[in-house]
Amino acid sequence: MRTSEPFIESNIDALNRVRQTSPLVQCITNSVVVNFTANALLAIGAAPAMVDIIGEAGPFATVASGLLINLGTPTPEQRDAMIEAQAGAAAGSTPWVLDPVAIGSLPVRTPLAHRLRELRPSVVRGNASEIIALSGSGAGGRGVDALDSVEAALPAARSLAESTGGVVAVSGAVDLLTDGIRVVRIANGDPMLTRITGGGCALGAVMAAFLAADDDHLAATVAAVTVYTIAAELAAAQSAGPGTFGVAFLDALASIDGEHVAARARIS
Amino acid sequence: MRTSEPFIESNIDALNRVRQTSPLVQCITNSVVVNFTANALLAIGAAPAMVDIIGEAGPFATVASGLLINLGTPTPEQRDAMIEAQAGAAAGSTPWVLDPVAIGSLPVRTPLAHRLRELRPSVVRGNASEIIALSGSGAGGRGVDALDSVEAALPAARSLAESTGGVVAVSGAVDLLTDGIRVVRIANGDPMLTRITGGGCALGAVMAAFLAADDDHLAATVAAVTVYTIAAELAAAQSAGPGTFGVAFLDALASIDGEHVAARARIS
Amino acid sequence: MRTSEPFIESNIDALNRVRQTSPLVQCITNSVVVNFTANALLAIGAAPAMVDIIGEAGPFATVASGLLINLGTPTPEQRDAMIEAQAGAAAGSTPWVLDPVAIGSLPVRTPLAHRLRELRPSVVRGNASEIIALSGSGAGGRGVDALDSVEAALPAARSLAESTGGVVAVSGAVDLLTDGIRVVRIANGDPMLTRITGGGCALGAVMAAFLAADDDHLAATVAAVTVYTIAAELAAAQSAGPGTFGVAFLDALASIDGEHVAARARIS
Numbered sequence: 001m002r003t004s005e006p007f008i009e010s011n012i013d014a015l016n017r018v019r020q021t022s023p024l025v026q027c028i029t030n031s032v033v034v035n036f037t038a039n040a041l042l043a044i045g046a047a048p049a050m051v052d053i054i055g056e057a058g059p060f061a062t063v064a065s066g067l068l069i070n071l072g073t074p075t076p077e078q079r080d081a082m083i084e085a086q087a088g089a090a091a092g093s094t095p096w097v098l099d100p101v102a103i104g105s106l107p108v109r110t111p112l113a114h115r116l117r118e119l120r121p122s123v124v125r126g127n128a129s130e131i132i133a134l135s136g137s138g139a140g141g142r143g144v145d146a147l148d149s150v151e152a153a154l155p156a157a158r159s160l161a162e163s164t165g166g167v168v169a170v171s172g173a174v175d176l177l178t179d180g181i182r183v184v185r186i187a188n189g190d191p192m193l194t195r196i197t198g199g200g201c202a203l204g205a206v207m208a209a210f211l212a213a214d215d216d217h218l219a220a221t222v223a224a225v226t227v228y229t230i231a232a233e234l235a236a237a238q239s240a241g242p243g244t245f246g247v248a249f250l251d252a253l254a255s256i257d258g259e260h261v262a263a264r265a266r267i268s
Numbered sequence: 269m270r271t272s273e274p275f276i277e278s279n280i281d282a283l284n285r286v287r288q289t290s291p292l293v294q295c296i297t298n299s300v301v302v303n304f305t306a307n308a309l310l311a312i313g314a315a316p317a318m319v320d321i322i323g324e325a326g327p328f329a330t331v332a333s334g335l336l337i338n339l340g341t342p343t344p345e346q347r348d349a350m351i352e353a354q355a356g357a358a359a360g361s362t363p364w365v366l367d368p369v370a371i372g373s374l375p376v377r378t379p380l381a382h383r384l385r386e387l388r389p390s391v392v393r394g395n396a397s398e399i400i401a402l403s404g405s406g407a408g409g410r411g412v413d414a415l416d417s418v419e420a421a422l423p424a425a426r427s428l429a430e431s432t433g434g435v436v437a438v439s440g441a442v443d444l445l446t447d448g449i450r451v452v453r454i455a456n457g458d459p460m461l462t463r464i465t466g467g468g469c470a471l472g473a474v475m476a477a478f479l480a481a482d483d484d485h486l487a488a489t490v491a492a493v494t495v496y497t498i499a500a501e502l503a504a505a506q507s508a509g510p511g512t513f514g515v516a517f518l519d520a521l522a523s524i525d526g527e528h529v530a531a532r533a534r535i536s
Numbered sequence: 537m538r539t540s541e542p543f544i545e546s547n548i549d550a551l552n553r554v555r556q557t558s559p560l561v562q563c564i565t566n567s568v569v570v571n572f573t574a575n576a577l578l579a580i581g582a583a584p585a586m587v588d589i590i591g592e593a594g595p596f597a598t599v600a601s602g603l604l605i606n607l608g609t610p611t612p613e614q615r616d617a618m619i620e621a622q623a624g625a626a627a628g629s630t631p632w633v634l635d636p637v638a639i640g641s642l643p644v645r646t647p648l649a650h651r652l653r654e655l656r657p658s659v660v661r662g663n664a665s666e667i668i669a670l671s672g673s674g675a676g677g678r679g680v681d682a683l684d685s686v687e688a689a690l691p692a693a694r695s696l697a698e699s700t701g702g703v704v705a706v707s708g709a710v711d712l713l714t715d716g717i718r719v720v721r722i723a724n725g726d727p728m729l730t731r732i733t734g735g736g737c738a739l740g741a742v743m744a745a746f747l748a749a750d751d752d753h754l755a756a757t758v759a760a761v762t763v764y765t766i767a768a769e770l771a772a773a774q775s776a777g778p779g780t781f782g783v784a785f786l787d788a789l790a791s792i793d794g795e796h797v798a799a800r801a802r803i804s
Contacts, residue, residue, distance in 0.1 A: 032302050032318050034568050038733035043778050048733065050568050050609055055644045073318055075345055077611055108323045195522070197306035197316065241519025242311050251777025254731070300570050300586050341586055343613055376591045463790070465574035465584065509787030510579050 007184070007222055007267050012258035014214050014223035019045035023065030023212035027205050028052040028082050030072025030101065033198030036246070037068075040202040043253035044227070046209035057081035061088030066208030067096035069116060070201055071109045079112055086119050095122040095211035099204040104133040117160070122217050123167045124160060125204045128153035131170050135160040150176050154183070167221045169207070171200050175225050179218045186222065187266035189229035190236035192245040203228050206253075222267065230264045231256045275452070275490055275535050280526035282482050282491035287313035291333030291480035295473050296320040296350050298340025298369065301466030304514070305336075308470040311521035312495070314477035325349035329356030334476030335364035337384060338469055339377045347380055354387050363390040363479035367472040372401040385428070390485050391435045392428060393472045396421035399438050403428040418444050422451070435489045437475070439468050443493050447486045454490065455534035457497035458504035460513040471496050474521075490535065498532045499524045543720070543758055543803050548794035550750050550759035555581035559601030559748035563741050564588040564618050566608025566637065569734030572782070573604075576738040579789035580763070582745035593617035597624030602744030603632035605652060606737055607645045615648055622655050631658040631747035635740040640669040653696070658753050659703045660696060661740045664689035667706050671696040686712050690719070703757045705743070707736050711761050715754045722758065723802035725765035726772035728781040739764050742789075758803065766800045767792045 024047045029037055034050055041048040051060040054077060061067050067089045069082045089096045098121035100113035113134055117124070124134060128148035135156035150172035157168040161180035170176040175186040193199035207224040214220035231252035239245035292315045297305055306316040319328040322345060329335050335357045337350045357364045366389035368381035381402055385392070392402060396416035403424035418440035425436040429448035438444040443454040461467035475492040482488035502524065503516035560583045565573055570586055577584040587596040590613060597603050603625045605618045625632045634657035636649035649670055653660070660670060664684035671692035686708035693704040697716035706712040711722040729735035743760040750756035770792065771784035 030318070031299055031567055032306050032316075035303055035571055035733060038568050039778065039782070042731050042733060048568075049638070050566070051638075051642070052609060053611060053644060056642045059641075059643065073320060075321060075343075075611075102317070102319075105327075106319070106324045107327065108321060195310050197303060197310060241522040242307065243515035243518030243522075246307070246518075247515055247779035247783055250779030250782075254777040254779075298586070299567055300574050300584075303571055341588060343589060343611075370585070370587075373595075374587070374592045375595065376589055463578050465571060465578060509790040510575065511783035511786030511790075514575070514786075515783055 007219070008262055008265050010214070010219045011223040011226045011261050011265065014210050014220060015227050015256070015258070015261065017213035018209050021213060022047050023209045024049055025066045025068065025205055025208045026051050026060055026064040026085065027068045027070070028057060028078055028085055029068060029070035029201060029205070032072060033201040036198035037202045037205045039250055040253055041205050041209060043250045044206055044209060048205070052078050052081050054080050054084060058084035058088035061085040061094055062092030064094050065212035067094050068099065068205045068208045069096060070099040070101060070204055071103065071113055072101040072201060074109050074112060082112070082116065086116060090119070095208065095217065097121060097123045097125055097204045097208045097211070099125050099201060100130050100134050101201070103130055117164060120164045121166055122211055123169060123207050123221050124164065125169045125171065125207060127171050127200070131160060131168060132156040150174055154178070167217050169221055169225060171203070175229065177218065177221055177225065182218060184218070184222050185268050186225050186229060187268070188226060188233060188264060190232045192236045192239060192242060193229070193232045195242040196246045226261060226265050226267060227256060228253070230260055233264060234260065275487070276530055276533050278482070278487045279491040279494045279529050279533065282478050282488055283495050283524070283526070283529065285481035286477050289481060290315050291477045292317055293334045293336065293473055293476045294319050294328055294332040294353065295336045295338070296325060296346055296353055297336060297338035297469060297473070300340060301469040304466035305470045305473045307518055308521055309473050309477060311518045312474055312477060316473070320346050320349050322348050322352060326352035326356035329353040329362055330360030332362050333480035335362050336367065336473045336476045337364060338367040338369060338472055339371065339381055340369040340469060342377050342380060350380070350384065354384065358387070363476065363485065365389060365391045365393055365472045365476045365479070367393050367469060368398050368402050369394070369469070371398055385432060388432045389434055390479055391437060391475050391489050392432065393437045393439065393475060395439050395468065399428060399436060400424040418442055422446070435485050437489055437493060439471070443497065445486065445489055445493065450486060452486070452490050453536045454493050454497060455536070456494060456501060456532060458500045460504045460507060460510060461500045463510040464514045494529060494533050494535060495524060496521070498528055501532060502528065543755070544798055544801050546750070546755045547759040547762045547797050547801065550746050550756055551763050551792070551794070551797065553749035554745050557749060558583050559745045560585055561602045561604065561741055561744045561748070562587050562596055562600040562621065563604045563606070564593060564614055564621055565604060565606035565737060565741070568608060569737040572734035573738045573741045575786055576789055577741050577745060579786045580742055580745060584741070588614050588617050590616050590620060594620035594624035597621040597630055598628030600630050601748035603630050604635065604741045604744045605632060606635040606637060606740055607639065607649055608637040608737060610645050610648060618648070618652065622652065626655070631744065631753065633657060633659045633661055633740045633744045633747070635661050635737060636666050636670050637662070637737070639666055653700060656700045657702055658747055659705060659743050659757050660700065661705045661707065661743060663707050663736065667696060667704060668692040686710055690714070703753050705757055705761060707739070711765065713754065713757055713761065718754060720754070720758050721804050722761050722765060723804070724762060724769060724800060726768045728772045728775060728778060729768045731778040732782045762797060762801050762803060763792060764789070766796055769800060770796065
């Protein structure tokens with residue numbers, strides 16, 4: 001397991017690579033956050049492409065740099081496009097992120113999330129309740145709220161990571177990331193991220209951008225979370241409420257640099 | 269009929285209850301405003317959940333605190349989900365708001381709105397043309413513009429409220445609300461609300477949040493309109509145009525308190 | 537061919553007419569930019585109506601002032617609605633804009649764009665790669681990025697304009713517009729427009745608003761591009777990043793006037 005300093009260096013390297021290479025990130029995501037997600041990707045330096053229809057989702061995923069599958073508002077068209085895109089990603093060795101939004105008791109998305117989990121996502125990102133539900137060990141939350149604590153989700157996150165062979169990232173006041181063996185905690189961020197819609201969903205897309213920039217998927221995910229949550233801190237410092245925060249956050253994603261990361265990262 | 273002072277007190281109580289209880293508001297709404305609506309709900313202190321697919325909309329509505337059905341861009345999937353959600357809301361005694369966007373001559377949404385009206389929404393919210401069209405006494409508007417005046421819609425609003433047994437809220441420079449017997453006028457707000465998309469649609473969602481906080485649905489709707497339109501005044505005072513207004517409005521929804529309401533409410 | 541000074545006059549006239557007449561612009565557009573597009577139309581003084589379902593798209597297009605068909609996220613429902621809307625526009629002599637987003641190799645939207653091209657759009661708007669692909673002379677881009685230069689697209693733009701009998705507008709650092717005979721270049725704008733999603737897509741909607749205000753479709757398109765790109769300059773001058781730019785841009789669309797246009801237009 002790497003210590004905090006090497007992560008800081010790898011975080012900065014990953015941020016720079018995202019900006020230099022402008023990875024093409026395909027998103028199949030929910031209608032609520034699709035605009036904010038595209039703007040977050042553009043701000044960080046990636047190129048968003050919301051290709052989410054049957055017949056295009058698969059071919060596009062084979063050539064994309066990264067793929068996000070987010071279950072927030074899964075229409076029938078999107079559900080089939082998700083399966084098609086995952087197959088395309090597998091064929092093209094495209095890393096992909098699964099965000100099992102609000103699974104647990106909802107009867108359409110929950111089995112879909114379990115089916116996608118079997119297809120071994122590079123990263124699963126969710127709140128504690130969603131991760132517990134996906135690992136098969138709990139009942140899920142109510143919408144995007146987590147009723148369970150992040151630390152309570154650690155056994156579920158480990159078990160899930162072991163079964164997918166990928167990374168699992170649990171969002172909360174302290175984010176917890178694991179590849180089943182290593183466990184990383186990141187204590188950056190600001191509660192304002194929970195006062196705007198898409199604060200978590202857009203992070204999934206940013207993770208997909210960083211996966212394209214680092215073959216070590218745990219390091220890539222750590223970099224995505226660190227950069228994203230420090231940008232939230234920078235934005236919160238100059239916000240009067242959730243409206244100005246959302247705007248300042250996009251500015252911060254565009255302006256954050258290695259010095260911000262080195263000065264603020266709280267990784268253990 | 270309560271006078272203005274009791275309404276002010278009940279408005280402040282309702283606002284505080286929304287913030288304390290964070291009602292879970294399910295929205296089946298149009299693609300244009302879904303992001304702004306979720307952000308408005310978060311800003312006021314509620315928890316948005318845009319569960320709008322067949323198979324999930326119904327079960328979710330039975331446990332949600334409130335439900336919005338907005339006909340802005342009614343895809344076939346959403347139309348069936350609306351019917352399903354209404355049944356779920358009825359089963360769970362969940363209060364619900366119907367926003368019959370742009371009905372009148374458009375041939376899909378107009379009969380759907382009439383069908384939903386028969387199912388007795390707790391609140392119908394619309395502009396004068398939409399309310400007149402839904403009551404069966406006029407031709408409707410052109411999109412979201414109202415060609416009719418709010419006062420001209422009073423007979424239609426009364427008649428509609430009598431037939432649904434709920435509240436009818438007509439948006440305009442002066443908002444008019446009635447439960448068929450009582451009539452309340454609220455002279456707060458700012459024209460800027462009409463210069464951003466979703467200014468009316470998000471109000472429907474905020475009404476659903478307030479319905480969960482007060483069993484007197486007229487009082488709850490008055491509180492929602494008063495808080496929302498005073499927030500618009502606060503935001504307009506510091507805006508340079510519609511872009512900054514939209515941002516400041518979300519900040520104002522998050523920061524508005526009882527003193528703002530007491531000082532500014534213009535209810536008769 | 538008119539020279540720059542007459543264009544400036546016609547630009548200002550067109551802007552004033554849009555604000556006076558508030559043209560009703562129907563948009564069938566992608567889920568990513570639909571909110572920003574509606575807000576851009578409202579800011580410039582037009583009335584947006586996102587009527588994009590089967591059964592309504594056609595009738596609405598016969599009475600709308602202008603129509604945008606944007607292929608960004610073309611669901612099956614939208615694809616049929618596009619064909620229906622085009623027929624309605626033809627029946628009602630409603631001018632319409634085609635934005636063939638990301639065509640080239642994507643197998644659903646590419647043939648759809650070619651089919652719509654045959655129906656003679658009043659304006660085709662795209663980046664160089666999209667215009668080259670639609671004219672049949674190239675391979676297309678990767679998503680919304682243009683791999684080809686604007687000037688390299690001139691022969692394709694001319695040929696496309698000849699085949700549609702309309703205007704073709706190629707977006708880039710210098711925008712290039714042609715009706716097959718006349719060629720106009722507009723050197724206004726700011727790179728920030730490419731750092732937010734919808735910077736190009738919303739321009740297509742604004743073009744539809746201006747088409748309703750000037751029967752000379754080349755002049756109308758020149759006016760739309762000039763006003764839009766100068767608004768971007770005004771916004772960029774007071775932005776700290778893409779978040780604040782998006783907000784300031786809506787303010788600028790609402791406040792831009794004839795003096796800004798006269799002082800800044802760079803048309804040749």
